[in-house]
Amino acid sequence: MENQFKQYDLRPELIEALTNNDFVKPTPIQEKVIPKALRGKSIIGQSQTGSGKTLAFLLPIINNVDPSENELQTVITAPSRELANQIYEAAKQLQGARDGLRIGRFVGGTDRGRQEKKLEENNVHIAIGTPGRILDLLTDEALMGHTVRTFVVDEADMTLDMGFLDTVDKIASTFPEKLQMMVFSATIPQKLQPFLKKYMSSPLIIELKPQSVIADSVDNWLIAKKGRNTNELIFKLLKIANPYLALIFANTKTSVDEIHDYLKHQGLRVAKIHGGVEPRERRRTMKAVAAQKYQYVVATDLAARGIDVKGVSHVINAEIPSDNEFFIHRVGRTGRNGMTGTAITLYAPGEENKIAELEAMGIKFTPKAIKNDEIVDSHDRNRRVKRTKENEKLSQTMYGMLKKEQKKHKPGYKKKVRKAVEKEAWFNRRVEKREALRANKRKNKSKGLNKA
Structure with a gap:
């Protein structure tokens, strides 16, 4: 050619x-x-x-x-x-x-x-x-x-x-x-x-605006932590996926250190890159990564745009970045030069709004879950919200109660909220029937006066 x-x-x-x-x-x-x-x-x-x-x-x-x-x-x-x-x-x-x-x-x-x-x-x-x-x-x-x-x-x-x-x-x-x-x-x-x-x-x-925010060559998965330990969850994902080269991103140096130490204690050969690592050591690490001496690298966003090694098969977001643009830079490390890649984002309860912000940018997620040591398809995290919007119109009071109980995360809050919704719906139906009867009476009375 x-x-x-x-x-x-x-x-x-x-x-x-x-x-x-x-x-x-x-x-x-x-x-x-x-x-x-x-x-x-x-x-x-x-x-x-x-x-x-x-x-x-x-x-x-x-x-x-x-x-x-x-x-x-x-x-x-x-x-x-x-x-x-x-x-x-x-x-x-x-x-x-x-x-x-x-x-x-x-x-x-x-x-x-x-x-x-x-x-x-x-x-x-x-x-x-x-x-x-x-x-x-x-x-x-x-x-x-x-x-x-x-x-x-x-x-x-x-x-x-x-x-x-x-x-x-x-x-x-x-x-x-x-x-x-x-x-x-x-x-x-x-x-x-x-x-x-x-x-x-x-x-x-x-x-040059990209046709899609995330390259078509990248599978963009979303997994709910559901209260599970982040380090243990990452380790399980790595064991299941067995990546050629995985980059694991966290928001702080402390988080990177914790993930790195945990994975190292599990027997994995893992490198770390963040601003607290001495420059000489960072250069040595980058050369070792490029030479395929490491299968796993944990990094902060400081290194997100500086890592340009071939063969990154997986990116794992241990935490959702504080700046949404960093999400794109992280995921952009895989699926390059005609290769395919997989990006996995972990999110905790209460972080649905952050996911919604990313989706508003045009980022599409595929919901996944871990079941029997396999990564399987999961349900849309918004399915309950969508059902509620279709079938119920919550009052401001009820909506406020729902958000308040979600923040508290008290045992049984879902059951409590459901009962309250049912009670409010029953009350609203009674009000609607009463109003309908009154309207009917007024209508009949008006007809009687007209005849007279």
């Missing part, structure tokens, strides 16, 4: 590098970004996780950079070390296509003094890193911003959420006014708009 990237008039060496790395057909975001970026156009690109946007901005940058000039020409920021490492590794795959091209990775948690010394000896053409470390190096003039031609802000919404937008603003202020700027994000929050308007004049806006 002929490499379809040839249509963009990229350097032959780059085409060869793409072919060697099995990149032969551009994704929709690449089709839209590459030709415009090659001509120096500033771009705001919105597309879902796993759409191929990293290659969309790296190819034009590496194609246009001039290795003969000993100066910094491109800066790329990402909000987490994992994401910066991911971009750096993708760039390294293409580096050999340009003789003399130097690419540097600069992230927090590494030896800053050593990095500055290396930059004194050998400048880089492309700097990839986290906002804090990039700004430090620019402030110390280890990196010189006045020669930068292209600035890329990857995962801008996550950059905003993690409080790094002010740092990125300071980085951008060190660059020349004539600057190609590319901003990529899964979503474009309103709070991001002032930053975009400040640095980007008439940018090309490329928005």
Whole structure:
């Protein structure tokens, strides 16, 4: 099959590098970004996780950079070390296509003094890193911003959420006014708009909305915890599914530690990734995961967009994320590159409203349950509510009682509520009959007067 990237008039060496790395057909975001970026156009690109946007901005940058000039020409920021490492590794795959091209990775948690010394000896053409470390190096003039031609802000919404937008603003202020700027994000929050308007004049806006929020290649299951221990439930799911590689997401470092320790004590070879793990250990863990030395990884949302390893067959949401967008990023780790995947979300009593919020975004769940050590089809969690809506119209008082009793979770509350509903229905029927009799009497009386 002929490499379809040839249509963009990229350097032959780059085409060869793409072919060697099995990149032969551009994704929709690449089709839209590459030709415009090659001509120096500033771009705001919105597309879902796993759409191929990293290659969309790296190819034009590496194609246009001039290795003969000993100066910094491109800066790329990402909000987490994992994401910066991911971009750096993708760039390294293409580096050999340009003789003399130097690419540097600069992230927090590494030896800053050593990095500055290396930059004194050998400048880089492309700097990839986290906002804090990039700004430090620019402030110390280890990196010189006045020669930068292209600035890329990857995962801008996550950059905003993690409080790094002010740092990125300071980085951008060190660059020349004539600057190609590319901003990529899964979503474009309103709070991001002032930053975009400040640095980007008439940018090309490329928005690729997914046909479905969750890829068709992913089975999206929903399982009720029903008071069962979360750790035990996860272990049982893993034993039943026997995944090729499972990512288990939790909301906090504490939860990740607890799940990790429990699974480890059950004899599973399991890794963990969160902000509390030392950077060196996180890098070592990621390499081990990529080398298929672990079958299970427990992580926080910090790592959700930074994990880009092949073969993730299962994603388990031990907890529903506080930010609904994180749900999409978590589930987006599986079912990629034409492969199928399974996402399993566990929810506790009282979290139905959170599930409803996700469904309102267009996310569809298939209800499942564990029975006799098998995952089987289950019923719609809303079946009772739907039946009530169809057959009964609850008064505000009764509705309030229902919600109050549900929150208390007292034994027998369902029976108590049912009896109260039945009593109210009986009372309402009596009222309706009485009103009907009165109306009939008034009607007959009116007829009698008319005859008189």
